[in-house]
Amino acid sequence: MLEAINQHRADAQYLDRLYLGLLAALLIIGFVAMSSASIEFAARQYGDAFYFAKRYGFYLGLAAVLGVMTYQVPMDAWRKYSWLLLLGGFIALALVLIPGIGREVNGSRRWLAFGPLTLQVSEFVKLTVVLYLAGYLVRRHEEVKSKFAGFVKPMAVVAMVTLLLMMEPDFGATVVTVGTALALLFLAGVKLMQFLAVIAASAGVLAITVMVSPYRMKRLTAFTDPWADQFNSGYQLTQSLIAFGRGEWMGIGLGNSVQKLFYLPEAHTDFVFAIWAEEFGFIGAMLVLALYAIFIARILRIARDAELKGMPFNGFVAYGIAIMLAAQVFINIGVNTGLLPTKGLTLPFMSYGGSSLLVCVIMASMVARISQENGGTHER
Template sequence: MDLPLTLLGLALLLVGLVAIGSASIEFGDWNYGSPWFHTKRHLVYIVLALAAAAIVYRVPTSVWLQTGWVWLFAALALLILVLLPGIGKDVNGSQRWLPLGPFTLQPSEFAKLAVVVYLAGYLVRQADTVRADWQGFLRPMGVLGFVALLLMVEPDFGATVIVVGTSFGMLFLAGVRLMHFLAVLGVALLGLVALVFSAPYRVQRLTAYTDPWADPYGSGFQLIQSLIAYGRGEWLGVGLGNSVQKLFYLPEAHTDFVFSIWAEETGFLGASVVIGLYAALVARILWVGRRAARAGEDFGAYLCYGVALIFSGQAFVNMGVSSGLLPTKGLTLPFVSYGGTSLIVCCCMLAMVLRVQAEVPEPKAPRGAKR
């Protein structure tokens, strides 16, 4: 396995465990009578994620290439299943989870992985068609549109943005015609704008993001508390475990806004370290993808590009939301936020990249070179 990539992934897992252990102590004690309730569950998720990653790493990339459509249909089935009354679990007006005993499954996380695997295979099989005419470009757009529709019905606007953005990025890197790309991208952006203004709560989030102090105890409350956490952190933080904002001031402190608590407790220095880990992780994945492309392993290259786009997109959106750079969206921070499905899928994605790296042949040394 690629050692730098493996160590970067493990470092982010460790950061997540420490951050969740600190951010969830009071919440777990108040709601479940155990301060380490979420920490113990997250440890179980880590074990399950590493076991799933070990299995995925053993699967050759050729298998993913041949079965991409199977995973896409499985993801579509789960996205439809979660919308059925009495089956999907409704939380805060969003029906995104399938209850599985003591745990829940979030189909939108699995859909991200399935779309990347399917689209990477499609770009290999239809490489010439995608670059030559509209038909090859619009066909995956139809599939993507159906996935986005199911995600919006839940509703899960954040996952929709990540899936659509990742797909467009992969198509652009595959070499589609610029005019085709810009035309469809323009239509997609208009559609996203229409979706924002079609729901009052999305408009409310947008206005709260531009001026959260206009409604400090209502729509702007969460962002204001997150900004206070950033401000209290200053350069070196208040120390691990000493956060004040996690004391029921900042809602969802151990999930979507865990980075705010981390910034409060470790300061600018700790936040910069995490940002640096993500930058190094994405750069290393892109390096693996570039190496696969040079070796003629196009499927592995597109797979790496898709995974890099998902990790970078989710990290940017999550940190941007918590710092007031972007409107509030419910997206997990890869490897760090509390959530079993997200953690398992992220580890499986990283395992696929490690498999691509393992399968790419080493470049031959020039004839006459010393060994």
């Protein structure tokens, strides 16, 4: 009995210090980068230079509370109720499409208002999809590996989620959700030909979605040569590239960005990395990329540990979170640098967006819980 109590205390005290240190570094850099990028816009729009910094601070405090609460929940509880969370996600996605309930901004209906809080539903739904798929892959692992039906069933659920996401529309969330789902199914051992067939079908659907949407097609053509129409369709990308060029090696200093002075639209949201690169240069940009790389690699290590210790649900959840974060980092920075067509997608822990910050911290806390269960279950 005494040994069990001591083991429980050891489990509760186990923390991955490297992982927590990386998370803290990203949150601090994110707060500094977003605050600097938003000062001029906030001063003109709201008469308060620190308007967005204060709101970010509020959401960061709320995220810390939710993160601590998430850390206290055993992963087995997330496994048991993953289907219920996904159902809640479906209901929320349906509610957001109803006029008068869902809030519309710039032609997209993606938000639900809860008093002073405005939450973007798609951010939370992405996590529920990961939890559902992790549970499904544990329950039907052999069926997924051996039968086509085992592969089609979860993809049908994902297809229903993406249909609702596209009705908002939220193309970025759709790409990340589908990509994460396919990656998890691949890791679960689905047959290669089945996997390639679905990849081809998904790519075809996304291509058709782009071609039938004039503004998405315009973004794609602008991406190939933004300087051809630098004051119209290529404006955001050219201004972002100018920010990188101005930063050179060491940057022009915190707060000294010129591009955030209304030259670069959405500087504190989708293009916060470009402003960071302008103020801190190539060295600062590489530092952030290194932090992301080590952070995601650490999550993958935690996922592998869980898998090896006989906790497949924990492993799939951590793999899914790592893939989702990596996809968002790649897409956002790819857009900022001109590697990918312009698409609105937040940079985890750095872009302004309360829902994104809340979900990223919740996911990080869930991984911390998995790490704790890894360390507590077996000696390290």
